[in-house]
Amino acid sequence: MKICGLMKTTLLDYPGHLACTIFTGGCNYRCPFCHNSELLDINMDSEYSEEEIFEFLNKRCHTLEGVVISGGEPTIQRDLKQFMGELKSRYSLKLKLDTNGCNPSLVRELMEEGLVDYIAMDIKASPENYPKVCGVPYVDMKSIEETRDLLMRGSTAYEFRTTAVKGLHKKEDFYGIAEFIRGAGDYYIQNFRDSGNVLDRERGFKEFSAEELLNFADIVRGSVERVSIRGTAY
Numbered sequence: 001m002k003i004c005g006l007m008k009t010t011l012l013d014y015p016g017h018l019a020c021t022i023f024t025g026g027c028n029y030r031c032p033f034c035h036n037s038e039l040l041d042i043n044m045d046s047e048y049s050e051e052e053i054f055e056f057l058n059k060r061c062h063t064l065e066g067v068v069i070s071g072g073e074p075t076i077q078r079d080l081k082q083f084m085g086e087l088k089s090r091y092s093l094k095l096k097l098d099t100n101g102c103n104p105s106l107v108r109e110l111m112e113e114g115l116v117d118y119i120a121m122d123i124k125a126s127p128e129n130y131p132k133v134c135g136v137p138y139v140d141m142k143s144i145e146e147t148r149d150l151l152m153r154g155s156t157a158y159e160f161r162t163t164a165v166k167g168l169h170k171k172e173d174f175y176g177i178a179e180f181i182r183g184a185g186d187y188y189i190q191n192f193r194d195s196g197n198v199l200d201r202e203r204g205f206k207e208f209s210a211e212e213l214l215n216f217a218d219i220v221r222g223s224v225e226r227v228s229i230r231g232t233a234y
């Protein structure tokens with residue numbers, strides 16, 4: 001596992017739980033608004049060994065309730081399943097996975113083997129705008145659809161979420177998203193936040209106003225069970 005960051009405590013990353021967040025290194029996308037741009041290179045060096053994470057958790061597992069595995073894109077790590085299995089066998093902590101949905105076969109294995117308790121999947125845009133918003137020439141939408149379907153049909157708790165970025169998204173995206181996730185449970189719209197470390201700073205992306213976000217939420221409401229707005233972006 002390439003582990004390139006550790007947030008020792010968070011109340012925001014795992015809904016309803018005090019957790020820590022592990023950041024894996026490397027991503028297959030290059031979303032121009034990505035605020036973790038320092039984590040995208042798969043060839044970057046690890047900051048922490050798995051053993052150092054276990055040492056940290058040995059001390060903190062009694063105060064924490066969960067571990068979030070975020071990135072980068074965790075599902076491109078070849079030994080993610082083995083690592084999550086190790087976490088499950090050592091600690092009675094809930095495990096949350098953040099994913100862009102590119103690796104349905106691994107997500108399926110994690111779900112089937114009970115190695116994940118909550119999955120947050122990005123819905124980047126309406127299907128036709130995926131490559132533009134992901135910053136790559138081609139996105140395998142079949143894989144994205146397969147992960148979506150796994151979550152919607154499975155019994156693992158999940159959420160879909162979109163980081164709304166002024167300069168990339170338009171209200172038409174939310175009509176497309178509403179169709180794409182029709183019948184889902186929880187959907188969150190997260191406002192873009194300029195962390196100071198955005199991948200493509202030249203484009204001057206901005207936040208949407210509260211009113212604009214509420215309009216987007218209204219577009220999706222009716223297609224899913226619950227729509228919520230988060231003030232901060234991830």
Ligand code: SF4
Nearest residue numbers: 027029030031034072
């Ligand atoms: S926002 Fe997520 S999927 Fe997009 S480049 Fe950043 S880490 Fe990868």
